[in-house]
Amino acid sequence: MQVTMTVNGSAVTADVEPRLLLVHFLRDHLGLTGTHWGCDTSNCGTCVVWLEGEPVKSCTVLTLMAEGRAVRTVEDLEQDGRLDPIQEGFVQEHGLQCGFCTPGMMMACRALLDRNPDPSEDEIRLAISGQICRCTGYENIVRATRWAAEHEASTSEPENEPELAPEEVTA
Amino acid sequence: MQVPAPFDYARATTVDEAIALLERHGSEARLIAGGHSLIPMMKLRLTRPEVLVDINDLTDLAYIRQDGDDLCIGAMARHRELLESPVAFEHFPIFRDAEQVIADPVVRNRGTVGGSICQADPSEDLSAAFAAVGASMVIRGSSGARVVSSAGFHQGPYTTAVGDGEILTEIRVPIRPRCGSAYEKVERRVGDWAIAAAGACVQLADDGATITDVGIGLAAVGAEDFRATAAENLLRGGPATWERLAAAAVAAGEGCEPQSDQRGPADYKRHLAEVLTARALHRAIDRARGEA
Numbered sequence: 001m002q003v004t005m006t007v008n009g010s011a012v013t014a015d016v017e018p019r020l021l022l023v024h025f026l027r028d029h030l031g032l033t034g035t036h037w038g039c040d041t042s043n044c045g046t047c048v049v050w051l052e053g054e055p056v057k058s059c060t061v062l063t064l065m066a067e068g069r070a071v072r073t074v075e076d077l078e079q080d081g082r083l084d085p086i087q088e089g090f091v092q093e094h095g096l097q098c099g100f101c102t103p104g105m106m107m108a109c110r111a112l113l114d115r116n117p118d119p120s121e122d123e124i125r126l127a128i129s130g131q132i133c134r135c136t137g138y139e140n141i142v143r144a145t146r147w148a149a150e151h152e153a154s155t156s157e158p159e160n161e162p163e164l165a166p167e168e169v170t171a
Numbered sequence: 172m173q174v175p176a177p178f179d180y181a182r183a184t185t186v187d188e189a190i191a192l193l194e195r196h197g198s199e200a201r202l203i204a205g206g207h208s209l210i211p212m213m214k215l216r217l218t219r220p221e222v223l224v225d226i227n228d229l230t231d232l233a234y235i236r237q238d239g240d241d242l243c244i245g246a247m248a249r250h251r252e253l254l255e256s257p258v259a260f261e262h263f264p265i266f267r268d269a270e271q272v273i274a275d276p277v278v279r280n281r282g283t284v285g286g287s288i289c290q291a292d293p294s295e296d297l298s299a300a301f302a303a304v305g306a307s308m309v310i311r312g313s314s315g316a317r318v319v320s321s322a323g324f325h326q327g328p329y330t331t332a333v334g335d336g337e338i339l340t341e342i343r344v345p346i347r348p349r350c351g352s353a354y355e356k357v358e359r360r361v362g363d364w365a366i367a368a369a370g371a372c373v374q375l376a377d378d379g380a381t382i383t384d385v386g387i388g389l390a391a392v393g394a395e396d397f398r399a400t401a402a403e404n405l406l407r408g409g410p411a412t413w414e415r416l417a418a419a420a421v422a423a424g425e426g427c428e429p430q431s432d433q434r435g436p437a438d439y440k441r442h443l444a445e446v447l448t449a450r451a452l453h454r455a456i457d458r459a460r461g462e463a
Contacts (some may be wrong), residue, residue: 042278130276
């Protein structure tokens with residue numbers, strides 16, 4: 001079936017089998033191999049991309065379900081040769097070891113920062129609680145996200161506040 | 172690589188269109204909403220629908236609102252929306268308790284309330300929460316809508332009252348005064364199914380001491396209709412004393428039929444059902460009194 005969607009701001013059209021999963025469409029059809037394919041069971045979270053601005057596990061989304069919608073992958077974090085602050089945070093705080101979980105972690109943490117520009121350590125850990133770092137490098141992923149939050153606070157206006165602050169949600 | 176068996180795909184933009192597509196394709200068609208239960212089962216070939224009807228465009232079913240004396244939850248509301256809904260929390264904090272421990276934050280962005288209860292996994296948390304609060308489900312077909320109770324909705328593991336050519340559109344929860352509710356779950360790790368879980372919704376009389384009505388829901392322990400009916404009957408109409416709550420919790424544990432599996436032996440799950448029922452009842456009562 002024909003599918004048309006926006007990926008990282010560009011319209012793409014392709015002919016795909018209905019059972020093709022979004023993660024494989026991104027990697028194998030579009031060559032966007034930054035999104036990793038891990039557990040295949042929506043447990044590990046390395047395949048996290050944004051669908052209509054929300055992080056989702058792309059191993060559990062059919063390509064056709066993204067018809068007419070906007071997808072954002074890790075390749076879109078860097079803009080005009082400048083790393084996103086979350087990427088810079090992973091560099092500065094050694095947020096990766098083997099790097100396999102990194103794309104999903106960064107997409108989830110970027111979404112967190114957009115909703116909550118100053119997340120606590122607990123809020124960061126909650127945001128990545130559906131993702132697995134098999135190097136167990138969570139401590140530095142949390143630090144990398146805090147680095148990005150502090151860096152963004154000093155260089156730009158905060159993003160839009162969510163209607164309900166996450167600390168109220170987890171109270 | 173885990174890949175589902177081949178299927179045909181159609182997308183519905185209205186409820187009527189979804190029903191028409193289901194009728195056209197018969198019993199081999201399945202609705203797909205968030206897909207976070209169905210797609211993994213299709214990958215494992217535990218289910219092989221021939222046609223998937225995608226209902227993600229039915230955004231008019233994504234509401235959570237108060238309508239008179241009911242809290243109305245559209246079937247397409249995502250888990251995160253229920254987690255963060257102020258009106259749901261105001262009347263039924265049990266839903267926030269439960270949603271905090273359903274799957275993980277990324278899955279909650281996608282999974283839907285309606286999809287979860289239609290999946291009807293025996294360990295599904297919202298099914299127990301809806302049993303506790305006395306919810307009813309609105310099911311639509313080409314001949315109109317019908318409303319079934321939570322107990323009537325669940326017809327066994329992975330089986331609901333939603334028939335071929337029908338779609339769950341709404342869950343209704345009656346809002347009552349002096350009510351408190353809570354949910355307690357033990358899981359092995361974030362995102363896992365419950366080893367056992369219990370939800371309670373308690374309505375107190377004006378004196379703040381007498382239990383006017385109570386609902387107790389249990390997940391993952393083989394409780395009939397996700398409900399601890401014997402325990403409810405022990406409490407209804409009497410004072411909310413520690414002794415009576417403890418006796419009801421024991422009845423909840425004795426009244427369920429947990430199975431031993433990789434999540435734990437049956438006697439441990441029965442123990443959890445008792446302990447979690449007691450905790451949920453106490454928290455629900457504290458909330459009904461405005462103390463929590």
